[in-house]
Amino acid sequence: MSQPVPPNTETAITTTYTGPEKLLGTGIPGTEVAELTLSRPKRRRQNSWVVFARVVILNRDHDAQDFVAMLFNTSDATSVDRVDVRLPAPQGNPLGCCISLQAAITTGLADVTIQLLCTGFHAAAQQISMIALDVTGEQTQ
Numbered sequence: 001m002s003q004p005v006p007p008n009t010e011t012a013i014t015t016t017y018t019g020p021e022k023l024l025g026t027g028i029p030g031t032e033v034a035e036l037t038l039s040r041p042k043r044r045r046q047n048s049w050v051v052f053a054r055v056v057i058l059n060r061d062h063d064a065q066d067f068v069a070m071l072f073n074t075s076d077a078t079s080v081d082r083v084d085v086r087l088p089a090p091q092g093n094p095l096g097c098c099i100s101l102q103a104a105i106t107t108g109l110a111d112v113t114i115q116l117l118c119t120g121f122h123a124a125a126q127q128i129s130m131i132a133l134d135v136t137g138e139q140t141q
Contacts, residue, residue, distance in 0.1 A: 011134045013038065021058065021124040029072055029079070030117035033125045036132050038105070038112045044136065046108040051080075053101045053116045053130045058094040059087040061122035068120070069099045074113040080105060094124070104135075 013036050024031045033055060040047040057067045070082040080103035087095050105112065114132070118125045 012131060014131045015129065017128040021126040022118075022128075024057075024067075024118050024120045024123040024125055026119060026121050028068065028119060029070065030068060030119035031125075032115050033118050034116040034128045034130050036114050036130050038107075038114065038132055040107065040110055042110075046106055046136075047134065048104065048106040048136045049112075049132045050135050051103045051105060051114050051130065051132045054098065054127070055116060055118060055125050055129075056096050056098050056127040057085070057087070057118060057120060058096045058124045058126065059090055059120070059122075060094045060124060062089055064088045065121050065123065067097070067099075067118070067123060069101060069116070069118045071101050071103050072115045072117050073105065074115060075107070075109055075111075080114070096126075098127075 015034050022033050038049050059065050066086050068084050070079045073080050081101040083099050085097055087097055
């Protein structure tokens with residue numbers, strides 16, 4: 001008879017960056033501004049996570065610019081969510097835009113790293129946060 005697997009005791013993983021703004025590069029996939037490693041308990045065959053991220057992108061250039069923010073799964077080198085925005089030229093102070101991303105990830109791997117990547121010309125990122133919630137239901141072995 002199979003036994004139910006108890007819920008994971010670590011149901012949330014978070015990271016927050018409150019230091020100085022991070023300067024961004026212009027190439028895709030972008031500059032890593034935050035990351036989370038999601039670990040599957042050994043008692044489970046697979047795990048499901050919902051990942052949320054937030055970043056404020058600053059246009060420091062004197063012209064309008066395009067920016068990209070994405071959640072990137074390093075285990076299979078795929079983008080699991082992406083937002084493209086164009087910010088107008090700032091009038092004086094740098095112009096900012098708050099970007100939110102989310103993804104649902106189910107994996108049988110022991111560890112999966114999700115990165116928050118951002119790109120933009122003469123740009124910076126600040127007020128960065130990520131959270132992953134374990135949404136794996138009860139499983140039997």
